[in-house]
Structure formats: C-alpha cells, structure tokens
Amino acid sequence: MLVKDPKKEFYDKIQHQRVLILVTFDVDALCACNILQYLFQCDQVLYTVVPVTGKQDLENSFLENSEGIKHILMLNCGATIDIIELLQPDDDVCFYICDSHRPVDVHNVYNGVQVKLLMKDEEMRDIPDYDDVFRDDEDDESDAESNDEGEQLSKRKRYSDEYILKRRERRQWEENRNKTLFEYTQFSSFGSSAALLMFEIAWRMSKDTNDLVWLGIIGVTDQLVHYRISREKYIEDVMTLQSHVSRHNFKEGPENNQPINSLKISFEDELQLTLYRHWSLFESICKSVTTACKFKVWSMKGRKRLHEFLAEMGLPLIQCQQKYSAMEPSLRNNVKELIQKHIEKYGFAPEDIVIPSFNAQYGYRNKLCASDVVLACCALLESPQEKSQNATDSFFQAMDILNRKNTKEMEEALNMAKKQIGALASQVQTFLDMQQVMSAGPFLYAFVQEGTLEAKCLSKPQCLQRLARFTLEAYSAERRSKKTQYLPLVLGVPLDAEQQTSLVIGIPPLNLDDERKNFFGKAFEQAAVTTNSRTLHNYFDNYILQMNTEDRGKFFDALINLLQVSLSLSLSLSLSLSAFICASP
Known part of the structure; x- marks a missing residue:
C-alpha cells in the first residue's frame, strides 16, 4: 500500500519501536540510510543497520536479525519481489519499502496491512487494476469428500452450460491477467532516489540540515552516474534540491559569521x-x-x-x-x-x-x-x-x-x-583493439577474458554497469553505421574461476537513452528457462545475473532467438513489446 503521509503513517509508527534497516549496496541507499540515522538519533529510535547484496542475502539477514522486531525498513531493495511470499514473516510484522527499482510487485502494492510503500504517488500511475490481477472465487471445483449423491450433482454441474461458461470466463481472465502482468513487468526502470525521499521526510518534519541536503544530492547524482534516470528526470530532481540549497544558504548567510x-x-x-x-x-x-x-x-x-x-x-x-x-x-x-x-x-x-x-x-x-x-x-x-x-x-x-x-x-x-x-578505460581499449565486441544479430556482446588483471575489479554490478555503457558508446563511436545506435549490449566478466561462473549484464541501445528502460530482465529469465541454464538471478537489478560459464553458448542461442524479431522493431518501446510477446512460448 502506498503511504500518503510519511510522517503519520511511517515515522510516527516506528518512533518508539526498534527498527531493522536492510540496505542494498549502492550509494543512493547509503545516503538514505545516513539521513535516517540522523533522524533516529534525534528521536532516540533504536535501530539495526544490515547491508544486503542480493535476494538470498536479504532472506538470510531477515531471519538472523528480525527476532522481536516488528518494523522492517528496506532501502533500494524489496519492491520488485513479493516480500511476504519471500520472507514469510509473522502477521504482525510490517515492511516499509523505500526502493527506486521499478516495477513494484503488485502483491506489495495491494497488501494494505504488512507492506507500506514510501514512494511518490505520480510514479505509481501504471499499476494494473486490482480486478485485473486478483480474483476471489467462491466456487470450489473439488468435491473430493462428497458422498455419491453429491458426486452426481457435481458431475451434472460440471457439464452444465453455466459451469462451462464460468470456466471459459476464468480462462479468459487468466489470459488477460498474464498479458497485463507481462506488459507491466517487461521493462526494468527506476523511480525517484531513496535519499531524496528520505530527505523530503526530514524536511517535512523540520529536521533538515545542509548535510542532509548534500546526502540527497549525492543520491540523485548516483542515479545519473549509473544511468538509472534520464537527464530530464535528473534536472527535475536537481531543481527541487536547488530550492532547498537556496533556503539553507539564505538561512546561513555570511552575516551569521559561519x-x-x-x-x-x-x-x-x-x-x-x-x-x-x-x-x-x-x-x-x-x-x-x-x-x-x-x-x-x-x-x-x-x-x-x-x-x-x-x-x-x-x-x-x-x-x-x-x-x-x-x-x-x-x-x-x-x-x-x-x-x-x-x-x-x-x-x-x-x-x-x-x-x-x-x-x-x-x-x-x-x-x-x-x-x-x-x-x-x-x-x-x-x-x-x-x-x-x-x-x-x-x-x-x-x-x-x-x-x-x-x-x-x-x-x-x-x-x-x-x-x-583506469581499469574501465583500459578494458574498453582492449575490447576495441582486439575487436572483441561482436554482433549476434539482434544485440552486441563482449566478454572480459579470464585471467585479465582488471577482472576482479570489474566483476561488481555497478562497475560492470559503467563498463557496459562505456563499451557500447565507444563501439558506436568507432563504427560509422547508425545501426549500432539501435543495438543493445550484453557484457560478461569472469566472477569465480573455481566455480566457473560469470557475471552478465544487458543494457538497452543508445537510441532509447531518454527512456532508461531495460528489457533484458525478462529476456534473461526466459532464455534461462528455455535452455535450463545454470543461472542465478540474485540481484535486485534483474538485468544482471550470474551464469555458469559452460552454459553460455546455449543461453546466448536462446537469447538470440528471443530478440531476433525485435531487431527491426527496436525503434520504439511499444514495438519491442510486440516482439517479446511474439517470441515468448
């Protein structure tokens, strides 16, 4: 459920309670956590901060640290997964999710008791209607414990026109539901910075300071540096922060002898x-x-x-x-x-x-x-x-x-x-000098060679994100053909030599830069399922995964088949959607 009044529905609820804060490994979440720590210290709120690297770590950290705690705050994690289904908490445990990852799981949106979403209302407009994704059926199709007479009545009912009509209606509803959920979840994107939202809560409580403004600025800048939001969204958030900077500069002017x-x-x-x-x-x-x-x-x-x-x-x-x-x-x-x-x-x-x-x-x-x-x-x-x-x-x-x-x-x-x-720039030059960026038809791909000195440094999600973008822009600049503007990139780097695993990321083409929407999450899931590849979808960014290196060939063959149709249709997001629907089994 979306929180309308953060102070009343969030902060006042936890002010006299002990809080568990689960924070993911990114700078935006780090800044949001720092802002919260300041607020909690002002009001003497007891809290525990636990960093989490992925979904499995989230589950383990909850089990290890949640004893006796009824209020769980999640920073840049948890929004895209059914958190109640994953963690199986007690009925009196409440989760407050401040996460910039989109789309938000529909179970989190419509859970009005245990899940509270700290997000901006205008960013939640594309949520499917409740009746389109949830259905309460009163009729029970199974009459396993009925007597003979009951079985005969059930058999007559099963073949009645009314029953057939209901079955047809339900099948139609399920087809529409699957289509609706696919359209809703097909693209990964990002909403407003968690640090910015935490700062706005501090501001509404009249507890904001210059240091908290600076943390909000860093959180928004982190989203830009890692290509999570468009330039227009960044400027919009920056102008919001500029009004707060001006206010504090006026309040702390030179006449105050700071x-x-x-x-x-x-x-x-x-x-x-x-x-x-x-x-x-x-x-x-x-x-x-x-x-x-x-x-x-x-x-x-x-x-x-x-x-x-x-x-x-x-x-x-x-x-x-x-x-x-x-x-x-x-x-x-x-x-x-x-x-x-x-x-x-x-x-x-x-x-x-x-x-x-x-x-x-x-x-x-x-x-x-x-x-x-x-x-x-x-x-x-x-x-x-x-x-x-x-x-x-x-x-x-x-x-x-x-x-x-x-x-x-x-x-x-x-x-x-x-x-x-320096390691990023060196690896990009190696890709270009050795012509290691290859075309698979509907997308480009490149892999950092095993034994590369920089591999250990590059096998981290955010670093890999910047390497992929640098590689795609460099390759596009090197080629005269405008076709490269419409091709996405899949990039892999060795992760663990002993276990033979790689870290793989997919990023969208440059011509979709203003959208900042990534379709590789669903494509990776589908390719892994159809080929039975040994993959681990553990990151909160679903367009990043771990893969067994031996399965790379068949995984990429399936990915090529999935994206082949979208090559000619990648000029618009809507046409890309049609391509994925056609490619899905």
Missing part, C-alpha cells in the same frame, strides 16, 4: 569530466565516457585531435598532464569557459560536456563535486576484498566517508576510484 569549516553547497554548471579536480585534466578527458568516445582517444588520430583541441584552447600539454590543482591559476580558473567555447567545433553538444550539479566545500581545500563522492563511495563499496575483510566492512567504510570530517579516508577513496576508472 565558521570556515561549515558545509557550503553551491549550485553551478559542472563539467562532465571524471574526477578532474583530483586528477590531471588530460587523464580525465581520456577516461570520461563522453569525451573519450567523441575524440576516440584509443587511436592515434583521436589523440592527435585531443592535442589539437587543447592547443586551440591555449592550454599547454604540460599543464594539462599535471595534477589539476597544480595548474597555473590563470589557466585553471578559465578551464570551464574555454572548453564550453571551443567544444562545439569537435562535434559536442553543450549538454554533452556540462550539466547542472552541486559542489560542497568545507574549509579552504576540501571542495568536492557530487559525482566525485559517488565514484569514491562506489570504489569502496565494490573494492576487491582482502582475506581479512568482508563486504559489510566495505559498506560501513563507504558510509564513514560521507562524514565530511573524514577527509583522509575520502582522499584514499578517490585514489581507489581513479584506479577503478
């Missing part, structure tokens, strides 16, 4: 250059998806064009190749204006290189862009684990660096992020 180490948030157009304030300008341009693909920096000709671009701006190469903070101030202070002035000549649209964003500063030196924090947190969340460390340790380390006092830890995380991004 200390220098207080958090200051500024709204400005930001260059879409990865970590450029913490890197060299040259390295950032070469490893940012948009600029790397436009210049084709993996080729000699592309590098030459990049050098030409820098020279035309009047930026000496030696200055661009040293750390950004060490550049001459006269050059560094004009970088944004120079790039915007000369970039259109090289085929860039203004929105390709600049996007509205926020910077946070505390003290004289600690200036961070929201995307910098997202990448630093991701690097910690998905860092390769040492023997003495587990995933939970990484989760809480990533949570710690969101505290602005931990500047040293943030610097270390930013260095880890640079290594991760």
Whole structure:
C-alpha cells in the first residue's frame, strides 16, 4: 500500500519501536540510510543497520536479525519481489519499502496491512487494476469428500452450460491477467532516489540540515552516474534540491559569521569530466565516457585531435598532464569557459560536456563535486576484498566517508576510484583493439577474458554497469553505421574461476537513452528457462545475473532467438513489446 503521509503513517509508527534497516549496496541507499540515522538519533529510535547484496542475502539477514522486531525498513531493495511470499514473516510484522527499482510487485502494492510503500504517488500511475490481477472465487471445483449423491450433482454441474461458461470466463481472465502482468513487468526502470525521499521526510518534519541536503544530492547524482534516470528526470530532481540549497544558504548567510569549516553547497554548471579536480585534466578527458568516445582517444588520430583541441584552447600539454590543482591559476580558473567555447567545433553538444550539479566545500581545500563522492563511495563499496575483510566492512567504510570530517579516508577513496576508472578505460581499449565486441544479430556482446588483471575489479554490478555503457558508446563511436545506435549490449566478466561462473549484464541501445528502460530482465529469465541454464538471478537489478560459464553458448542461442524479431522493431518501446510477446512460448 502506498503511504500518503510519511510522517503519520511511517515515522510516527516506528518512533518508539526498534527498527531493522536492510540496505542494498549502492550509494543512493547509503545516503538514505545516513539521513535516517540522523533522524533516529534525534528521536532516540533504536535501530539495526544490515547491508544486503542480493535476494538470498536479504532472506538470510531477515531471519538472523528480525527476532522481536516488528518494523522492517528496506532501502533500494524489496519492491520488485513479493516480500511476504519471500520472507514469510509473522502477521504482525510490517515492511516499509523505500526502493527506486521499478516495477513494484503488485502483491506489495495491494497488501494494505504488512507492506507500506514510501514512494511518490505520480510514479505509481501504471499499476494494473486490482480486478485485473486478483480474483476471489467462491466456487470450489473439488468435491473430493462428497458422498455419491453429491458426486452426481457435481458431475451434472460440471457439464452444465453455466459451469462451462464460468470456466471459459476464468480462462479468459487468466489470459488477460498474464498479458497485463507481462506488459507491466517487461521493462526494468527506476523511480525517484531513496535519499531524496528520505530527505523530503526530514524536511517535512523540520529536521533538515545542509548535510542532509548534500546526502540527497549525492543520491540523485548516483542515479545519473549509473544511468538509472534520464537527464530530464535528473534536472527535475536537481531543481527541487536547488530550492532547498537556496533556503539553507539564505538561512546561513555570511552575516551569521559561519565558521570556515561549515558545509557550503553551491549550485553551478559542472563539467562532465571524471574526477578532474583530483586528477590531471588530460587523464580525465581520456577516461570520461563522453569525451573519450567523441575524440576516440584509443587511436592515434583521436589523440592527435585531443592535442589539437587543447592547443586551440591555449592550454599547454604540460599543464594539462599535471595534477589539476597544480595548474597555473590563470589557466585553471578559465578551464570551464574555454572548453564550453571551443567544444562545439569537435562535434559536442553543450549538454554533452556540462550539466547542472552541486559542489560542497568545507574549509579552504576540501571542495568536492557530487559525482566525485559517488565514484569514491562506489570504489569502496565494490573494492576487491582482502582475506581479512568482508563486504559489510566495505559498506560501513563507504558510509564513514560521507562524514565530511573524514577527509583522509575520502582522499584514499578517490585514489581507489581513479584506479577503478583506469581499469574501465583500459578494458574498453582492449575490447576495441582486439575487436572483441561482436554482433549476434539482434544485440552486441563482449566478454572480459579470464585471467585479465582488471577482472576482479570489474566483476561488481555497478562497475560492470559503467563498463557496459562505456563499451557500447565507444563501439558506436568507432563504427560509422547508425545501426549500432539501435543495438543493445550484453557484457560478461569472469566472477569465480573455481566455480566457473560469470557475471552478465544487458543494457538497452543508445537510441532509447531518454527512456532508461531495460528489457533484458525478462529476456534473461526466459532464455534461462528455455535452455535450463545454470543461472542465478540474485540481484535486485534483474538485468544482471550470474551464469555458469559452460552454459553460455546455449543461453546466448536462446537469447538470440528471443530478440531476433525485435531487431527491426527496436525503434520504439511499444514495438519491442510486440516482439517479446511474439517470441515468448
């Protein structure tokens, strides 16, 4: 059931109770959790935070930590699965789900007692009607315990016109139900950031602070960085946050003599250059998806064009190749204006290189862009684990660096992020140099070779998402044919050499970029079922799965058959739907 009044129906209900918070491994959920911790600490609410990596981990964590707890809060997990069916809780346990994954399972939507959805009402308009997916039949078809006379009456009833009519009506209803559910669940997408929703709850309770605004900004930026929402949706959310930033800036103006180490948030157009304030300008341009693909920096000709671009701006190469903070101030202070002035000549649209964003500063030196924090947190969340460390340790380390006092830890995380991004760029260049991106007809595919040094770093869901997007854009830039704009990509990376498993992701084609809807979840499920492949659909993002490497061949054959029809129809989502319906058995 959708919560209409979060304070009354959610916060007031749990304020004097003990709460279990289940949080998935993404930056948006991390920020939402931090906001909730602040609120709970203000009101002395008892809580336990447990990070979960997937559906199996969710089930285990609930069983291990739910004893005596009647209120479970789920951040970016649980919405897309029938949570009551999966966890089998007691009747007096209530789940509050704040999850940006869509579509929401219909059982969660229509469960008015045990499931409460913390989501925006306008994002729930496409839910199927109750009568289309649920039916209460009073007639019982089985009369197993009836006597002889009852059996005779039942037999007459079975063959009566009325009974046949009811059976036909039920069969028709079931067909319509299956079609309705398929249309509803065929595409994976994302709604509003969980961190943004948690911040709005804090604001409505008059407990918002500048630090909470910053956490909301990071959550929304995480959705953009990992291609979960469109640019238009991002700008809409950013403008909502800008009103809160302006309000806090007015309230904490210079006349109040704020200390220098207080958090200051500024709204400005930001260059879409990865970590450029913490890197060299040259390295950032070469490893940012948009600029790397436009210049084709993996080729000699592309590098030459990049050098030409820098020279035309009047930026000496030696200055661009040293750390950004060490550049001459006269050059560094004009970088944004120079790039915007000369970039259109090289085929860039203004929105390709600049996007509205926020910077946070505390003290004289600690200036961070929201995307910098997202990448630093991701690097910690998905860092390769040492023997003495587990995933939970990484989760809480990533949570710690969101505290602005931990500047040293943030610097270390930013260095880890640079290594991760370097591994992504290196792997993309390997794909192109070795011509490892292949066409299977209705989609492109590529696999990271076993034994690759970067494989351990790349075999993480969010990192794999960025690698897939980088690969698809680079391949499209390399090919002159516009056909590549209409082809999705399936990308795999070795996961466990001993168990012979791979991590596989599917992303939609570039021409559907504004929709941000992914059809690979259903396609993967269907291909796995028809071929009896050994796959594990454990992630909350259903377009990511684990697969036994030996089954890759037959799995891909089935996937090609499923998507073959949609190749000519991929220009629109509606036609893609028709193709999947035709391909389904």
